[in-house]
Amino acid sequence: MSPKALRADRITAAVLFALGLAMLAGGFTMDRLEVRQIHPASIPGLVPMILGAMLALCAVLLFLGARGPATETDAETALDVSGPNLWITLALTLFYALGLVGRMPFELATALFIAGFVAVFTWPAEPGLRGRAIVLGRSAVYGVALAFAVSVLFRDGFLVRLP
Amino acid sequence: MDRLADFLGALGGLASFTTLFHVTWSTLLGIFVGSLPGLTATMGVALLTTLTYTLDRDAAILVLICMYVGAIYGGSRSAILLNIPGTPASAATSLDGFPLAQRGEAGYAMALATAGSALGTIVGIVLLVLLAPPLGEAALGFGSFEFFWLAVFGIVISGQLTGGGRPIKGYIAGILGLMVAMVGSDGIHAHVRFSLGFSELNGGIGLIPAMVGAFGFAEVLTVMWQRRAQVASVQARSKRMLPRISDLWRFKGTIGRSGVIGTMVGIIPGVGEDIGAWASYALARRLSPERAEFGKGSREGLTAAETGNSAVVPGALIPALTLAVPGSAPAAVLIAALFIHGVRPGPMIMLEQPDFIYSIAAMLLLATLAITVFGLSLTRFFVMVMRVPREYLMPVVFTLCLIGPYALTQRVFDIWVMLAFGILGFVLRRMDYPMPPLVLGIILGDLLDKNLRRGLTLSDGDLSPFFTRPISAAFAVLIALTIAASIPAVRRGFGRLLPRRRLAGTSHEGNHR
Numbered sequence: 200m201s202p203k204a205l206r207a208d209r210i211t212a213a214v215l216f217a218l219g220l221a222m223l224a225g226g227f228t229m230d231r232l233e234v235r236q237i238h239p240a241s242i243p244g245l246v247p248m249i250l251g252a253m254l255a256l257c258a259v260l261l262f263l264g265a266r267g268p269a270t271e272t273d274a275e276t277a278l279d280v281s282g283p284n285l286w287i288t289l290a291l292t293l294f295y296a297l298g299l300v301g302r303m304p305f306e307l308a309t310a311l312f313i314a315g316f317v318a319v320f321t322w323p324a325e326p327g328l329r330g331r332a333i334v335l336g337r338s339a340v341y342g343v344a345l346a347f348a349v350s351v352l353f354r355d356g357f358l359v360r361l362p
Numbered sequence: 363m364d365r366l367a368d369f370l371g372a373l374g375g376l377a378s379f380t381t382l383f384h385v386t387w388s389t390l391l392g393i394f395v396g397s398l399p400g401l402t403a404t405m406g407v408a409l410l411t412t413l414t415y416t417l418d419r420d421a422a423i424l425v426l427i428c429m430y431v432g433a434i435y436g437g438s439r440s441a442i443l444l445n446i447p448g449t450p451a452s453a454a455t456s457l458d459g460f461p462l463a464q465r466g467e468a469g470y471a472m473a474l475a476t477a478g479s480a481l482g483t484i485v486g487i488v489l490l491v492l493l494a495p496p497l498g499e500a501a502l503g504f505g506s507f508e509f510f511w512l513a514v515f516g517i518v519i520s521g522q523l524t525g526g527g528r529p530i531k532g533y534i535a536g537i538l539g540l541m542v543a544m545v546g547s548d549g550i551h552a553h554v555r556f557s558l559g560f561s562e563l564n565g566g567i568g569l570i571p572a573m574v575g576a577f578g579f580a581e582v583l584t585v586m587w588q589r590r591a592q593v594a595s596v597q598a599r600s601k602r603m604l605p606r607i608s609d610l611w612r613f614k615g616t617i618g619r620s621g622v623i624g625t626m627v628g629i630i631p632g633v634g635e636d637i638g639a640w641a642s643y644a645l646a647r648r649l650s651p652e653r654a655e656f657g658k659g660s661r662e663g664l665t666a667a668e669t670g671n672s673a674v675v676p677g678a679l680i681p682a683l684t685l686a687v688p689g690s691a692p693a694a695v696l697i698a699a700l701f702i703h704g705v706r707p708g709p710m711i712m713l714e715q716p717d718f719i720y721s722i723a724a725m726l727l728l729a730t731l732a733i734t735v736f737g738l739s740l741t742r743f744f745v746m747v748m749r750v751p752r753e754y755l756m757p758v759v760f761t762l763c764l765i766g767p768y769a770l771t772q773r774v775f776d777i778w779v780m781l782a783f784g785i786l787g788f789v790l791r792r793m794d795y796p797m798p799p800l801v802l803g804i805i806l807g808d809l810l811d812k813n814l815r816r817g818l819t820l821s822d823g824d825l826s827p828f829f830t831r832p833i834s835a836a837f838a839v840l841i842a843l844t845i846a847a848s849i850p851a852v853r854r855g856f857g858r859l860l861p862r863r864r865l866a867g868t869s870h871e872g873n874h875r
Contacts, residue, residue, distance in 0.1 A: 207793055215534060222541060225556060232551055240818035243553040246811040247544050254537045260530050279589045288586040289785075292579070292760050296781055300764065301774060309761050316757035320586075345758055349765065357416050359769040362777075 201271045208265035216258035222251030284320075291316050305361035306350045314342025365491050365720070372720035376728065381424065388425040389732035392432020396439070397744055399446045399585070401759065403433035403635070404691040404801075405577040411570055411699040412766030419703040424725045426699055430692050431483060431675055431729035434635055435737065438475040438668055439744050442468060451635030451674075454643040454667035461659030469741060470605070474661055476737030477605040478617065478668035483730040485621025485669070486628065486676030487723050493629075494719045498684035498712035506817035507828050511837035512631075513810035516687050516802055518844050520632030524796035529848035535795045539803015540810060542567055549812040562775040569698040569804055571767035571779040576797060577691070578763040579784025582756050584791070604738060613665045616646045620669035627670075628677020632802030634690035635671040635678075642670025676726055683707050683719055687806065694801045702770075 200208075226247030231239070291312065299308035318338035323330040353359040388410070395406035406429045414422040437452030442459035455475060462471035504512070517536035525532025545556045546566025557563040610617070620642035627638035646666030647656045656663040678689025679696070686708040688694035700707050711718055763784070767776040791797065821827045828834050846852045 204793075211793060218541075222544075229555065230553060232553060235551070237551060238819040238823075240823040241550055241815040243548045243551055243555055245815055245818075247541075247555065250537055250541050250544065254534065254541070257530055257534045257537060261534065264528070264530065280587050281589060282587075285583060285587040288583055288756075291757075292582065293781065295760075296764055296777055300777070305765075313757040313761065317753055320753035321751075341754065345761070349758070349761055353765055353769055357413070357769055359765075360772060361765070362768055362774055 200265075200269060201273045202269040203273045205265045205267075205269055208261055212258045212262035212265065215261070216255050219251045219253070219255030219258055222247050222254065224251070226251055287319060291319065301362050306346050309349060310339075310342045310346035312342070313345050314338040317341055365495070368717060368720045369491055369723055372717060372724040373727065375721070376420070376424070376724055380421065381728070384421055384425050385428050385728050385732050388428035389432040389729055390736060392429040392729075393436035393439070393733065393736060393744060394432075394747055395429070396433035396436020396452075397448045397748055398750065398755065399440050399444065399448055401433075402449045402577055402581060403430055403437075403451070404573065404695060404797075405581055406430075406433045407692045407695045407699070408570060408573040408577060409762050409766050411695060411702065412574070412762075412769050414699075415702055415770060419705065420721065422699065422703050423696075423705075423722070424728070426696055427722065427725045428729040428732060430696065431672070431726065432733055433692075434672055434675055435476070435479040435668075435733045436744070437671075438479065439472065440748055442471045442475065442664075443745060443748065449635070451639055451671040452667075453636055454639040454670070455664060457643070457657050457667070458660045458663035459667075461657075462661070462664065465659055467659075471661075471664060472741055473605045473738060474609065474664055475668045476734060477610055478620075478665040479672040479737070480730050480734045481610075481617050482621045482624055482669035482672035483675060483726060483733075485618065486625045486673040487726050487730070489622070489625045490676040490680055490726070491720065491723050494680045494684050495712060495716075497680060498709055498719075501685050501709035502712070504709065504833070505831075506813040506820060507831055507834045508837065509809055510813040510817055510828070511834055511841065512685065512687060513806040513813065515837050515841050515844075516631030516806050517799060517810075518841050519630055520799040520802050521796075522844050522848050523630070523633050523637055524798045525848075526794065526796070528794070531793075531795045532799050533848075535790065535797070536799035536803045538790075539800040539805075540807045542572065542800075542804050543807020544811065549808050550815055560775070562773060567779055567804070568767070568771065568776060569695070570770055571776040572783045572804060573691075573695050573698075573801065574763050574767050575780035575783030575785075576787030576800070578759065579780060580787035580791060582760050582763070583784065583788045585752050586756055609661060610665075613662050616650070616662055616666050617669050619645060619649075620666045621673040624670040624673025625677035625680075628674035628689045629680050631681060631687045631689060631806075632691070632694070632798045634798050635674040638674035638677070639667045639671035642673075643667045676723070679722060679726075683711055683722065684709060686809070688802065691798045691801045694805045697805060 226244035229242070229244030229247070231242045231244070295308065295312035299311060302308070315338070318334055321334050321338070323334060350361060354361055391410075392403075392406060395401045396403060407426055410426055410429050414425050417425065433449060434451050437448035438455045438459065440446050440448040441452035441456035442463050445456050445460040447453045447456055459471050459475065462468065517540065518533070521532030521536045522529045523532070543566070545563055547554050547564060554564050623642045623645060624638040627633055627641055643663060643666050646662060647653050650656065650660075650662055652660060652662060674690060678693040681687045681689050682693040682697050684707075686697060688697055697707055705711075705715070705718065763780060764777055767780050768774065770776070787797065790800070817828065818825075829838055
């Protein structure tokens with residue numbers, strides 16, 4: 200494992216340990232429904248307590264396994280990926296789901312999202328008004344057409360009241 | 363003979379133009395989903411569940427099964443042409459499929475993959491018809507104690523086999539899935555747990571929004587994160603698009619073995635198609651006289667991988683139907699879809715709807731016929747499909763991920779669940795946590811919780827029935843052995859023993875020569 204992967208495992212182990220303890224505490228303090236005179240072995244918090252303890256134990260084992268020296272370098276395990284692409288995708292999808300949907304007609308929100316997504320990721324690298332106008336036009340037509348198709352399918356085909 | 367008659371009866375019951383229409387479009391869509399890297403069978407089945415809830419029961423299940431079979435088969439296309447498995451199930455296919463394509467035999471490789479997939483599914487269908495009824499009847503004898511162990515066994519074996527070199531990550535994924543299932547009303551006293559003040563969580567976290575997020579949104583993020591995949595410029599020297607009967611006859615042993623192994627791997631809870639393909643491939647390599655060719659463009663290797671992964675599909679449905687324990691991640695989504703359409707999978711299915719298993723087998727056969735016809739006739743069309751730019755495809759996929767779960771319940775809350783599981787799924791996958799145990803945990807959480815507490819109530823808090831009833835004891839031993847096998851010290855101990863035995867075996871063979 201690379202130093203980066205080992206560090207990630209140690210941090211995850213700490214988070215999972217905390218989650219396990221929280222689940223254990225949540226199960227322990229959960230209402231035991233004594234007023235309903237249920238069997239003490241069937242309290243609702245029993246399985247959450249067991250799961251919390253098991254997760255905390257697994258987190259400790261994960262941490263112990265991530266202590267040793269790295270067997271690979273970060274460069275050896277590096278993936279051919281694009282960080283900016285990930286953040287742009289995340290921003291666009293979250294903005295669409297949390298910012299646009301519900302605040303305007305679904306067709307409009309979807310058309311804006313699809314057109315924006317296509318335009319951002321196919322934006323020409325070299326400057327030139329004509330190239331950019333073509334990308335914007337193509338994205339807009341694609342976005343409107345797909346938004347219309349999806350909306351009609353769900354609203355008229357599946358009788359869904361769109362958000 | 364009775365089973366054959368029931369199967370033929372189910373097949374006859376499906377004979378209509380509506381069936382033909384549904385089989386055609388859903389199988390084509392499945393192959394399309396499978397052949398595009400980034401779109402998986404689980405995602406296809408989850409998204410299609412949200413699109414089929416207005417169809418009648420049999421049509422909806424038929425469509426989902428065709429999507430499942432089509433997507434697992436479709437993964438072979440990009441594995442052969444791009445060296446990128448369209449779905450994880452086709453990882454072993456690319457080992458020999460891509461070298462064959464580089465040698466100019468892409469068309470023949472795809473034909474062989476089609477034949478392997480079809481024959482693998484047929485072996486799986488035969489075993490489904492033979493094994494599901496007795497398994498369902500045996501499961502009627504299961505009590506709370508056995509069902510509790512079954513759920514634990516599912517999580518442990520799935521975590522062990524899908525965790526790669528680090529089963530601990532598989533176990534953690536499984537426990538996280540079980541924790542997700544703890545949210546909402548408990549199954550015995552209807553006490554609301556961990557709802558965090560959201561009334562929408564009183565009924566628990568829906569499997570479909572969670573699956574669409576973990577397999578759909580997470581894939582959108584992954585695909586856009588990775589650099590663009592280039593379609594290899596494969597020069598077709600061989601125009602042959604049909605498999606040679608002589609090749610298939612030569613590989614009959616491999617096909618039969620891979621079909622059985624794939625089905626058996628499918629029966630193991632939450633393991634799935636990729637393990638089925640790898641297990642079949644490994645055994646075929648060990649037994650083949652041409653084992654040196656494996657990895658360099660072996661036709662036998664390609665056939666073994668494709669037969670193995672496709673046979674998992676019927677195999678995974680055996681426990682899904684008879685025990686409500688899914689054999690793979692897409693089968694988990696299928697269970698959720700069955701509930702939506704009023705079918706209650708589990709041991710009672712053999713009493714309530716004994717013909718249903720034969721209907722499923724008939725649907726699988728129709729899907730197999732469809733992949734054979736489309737696979738052999740539309741080769742060029744699917745090569746074109748793979749050239750669809752991801753920048754155009756992914757925003758549409760995300761729109762469907764958003765509107766699909768919403769359509770089922772009309773709750774904006776389910777869109778939030780989808781987003782949360784998408785980001786969680788992406789992060790966990792980046793850190794090598796397998797997804798099948800997580801899915802299995804969400805499905806099995808209720809089974810485990812209810813049966814542990816019910817069992818303890820029946821035994822008045824006494825733990826001994828969990829270890830003294832014969833089937834419970836067998837499960838307990840199996841689980842202990844599985845966990846022990848994941849401890850490095852135990853593995854090293856076995857490792858020290860095995861070479862000695864192998865050496866002894868070699869000298870024994872040598873003496874005979």
